[in-house]
Amino acid sequence: VWGAGASRGLFLVFEGLDRSGKSTQSRKIASHLEKAGPVKWMCFPNRKTPIGNAIDLYLRRQLELPDEAVHRLFSANRWEMAQGIVEDLRAGTTIVCDRYAFSGVAYSAAKGLDFAWCQAPDRGLPCPDGIFFLHIDEKVGAARSNFGDERYENAAMQASVRAQFKDQRLRGSVNWRDVDGARDAEVIHAEIRDAVDGMLEERRLHAVEQLWM
Ligand code: 2DT
Ligand code: MG
Numbered sequence: 312v313w314g315a316g317a318s319r320g321l322f323l324v325f326e327g328l329d330r331s332g333k334s335t336q337s338r339k340i341a342s343h344l345e346k347a348g349p350v351k352w353m354c355f356p357n358r359k360t361p362i363g364n365a366i367d368l369y370l371r372r373q374l375e376l377p378d379e380a381v382h383r384l385f386s387a388n389r390w391e392m393a394q395g396i397v398e399d400l401r402a403g404t405t406i407v408c409d410r411y412a413f414s415g416v417a418y419s420a421a422k423g424l425d426f427a428w429c430q431a432p433d434r435g436l437p438c439p440d441g442i443f444f445l446h447i448d449e450k451v452g453a454a455r456s457n458f459g460d461e462r463y464e465n466a467a468m469q470a471s472v473r474a475q476f477k478d479q480r481l482r483g484s485v486n487w488r489d490v491d492g493a494r495d496a497e498v499i500h501a502e503i504r505d506a507v508d509g510m511l512e513e514r515r516l517h518a519v520e521q522l523w524m
Contacts, residue, residue: 319515320349320405322396322437323507326413326476327445328469330455331492332499333409336445339500340507341407347511351399354409355389362388370461382419386432389415396437400519412436412522413444413481418463421471426480430523438522440514442485443503444476445492484523486514 323340325333334354341352358367362384368374369381376384389412396406412433419429447455449470458464463472481487488506490499 318403319519320400320403321441321507321510321514322400322406322408322439322519324408324411324413324439324442325445326410326442327492328447328452328472328476329458329464330452331445331447332496333445335496336443336490336499336503337407337409339496340503343500343504344405344407344507349404350407351404352407352409353392355392355411355414356385357388357392360388360391362391370463372460372462378419378422378424382415382424382429383432385415385419386412389433389436393436397519400437408439411439411442413442413476416481417472417475417478420475420478421468426475426478430480434521434523436522438485438520440486440517441506441510442482442487443506444487444489445499446489447492449473451493486510 321344323337325337327333338352341350344350356366356370357363365374365376366381366384366388369376369384399406412430415433416426416429420426452469452473453466456464456466456469463469475481490502492499
């Protein structure tokens with residue numbers, strides 16, 4: 312597997328529904344960790360690459376693709392970054408990431424694709440040291456949802472994705488933490504900061520593992 316050592320960076324992922332506070336919380340923890348060393352913030356989909364351009368067109372409804380095809384593009388968009396992620400972690404850079412393979416499976420399975428089929432292409436990616444799942448219930452989600460017109464930004468889809476995120480096949484083998492996302496942003500940040508401070512010593516001693524293997 313990939314290099315361990317006291318100096319490697321942490322790989323932290325934020326997951327959740329649209330409007331759950333992932334971007335706010337991931338940016339807050341990134342600036343907190345910057346006090347201790349180099350940090351990179353990133354998000355998936357990474358719309359800047361050629362594969363990401365196609366995903367962006369799809370999400371903005373300017374390109375039609377079969378569900379299976381776009382699922383593979385989302386996965387490929389992670390694989391094209393995977394080597395860079397491992398190199399950064401080994402070089403001591405901490406990575407904070409807004410969405411990862413867990414969104415990949417939950418959103419596609421919510422459309423009706425087979426769960427295990429959805430999970431397969433992401434097996435073997437760098438495994439995060441911690442996944443913070445920002446949970447918001449239906450009522451909070453509805454109150455926050457001034458949805459835009461991107462694909463998936465509607466209440467029915469969000470309800471279906473919420474159900475998929477509960478599946479143990481996503482959570483079972485990883486360091487998954489449910490966070491109550493309905494609270495004040497500073498309160499949530501304090502909870503995440505404590506959890507991350509706890510991981511600093513513990514996780515860095517482990518090599519970077521491979522997801523779902
Ligand atoms: P943002 O709203 O965060 O830009 O995401 N999605 C995301 C998938 O369907 N599969 C994936 O693998 C990923 C990473 C979630 C845009 C939308 O893309 C969905 C919302
Ligand atoms: Mg969105």
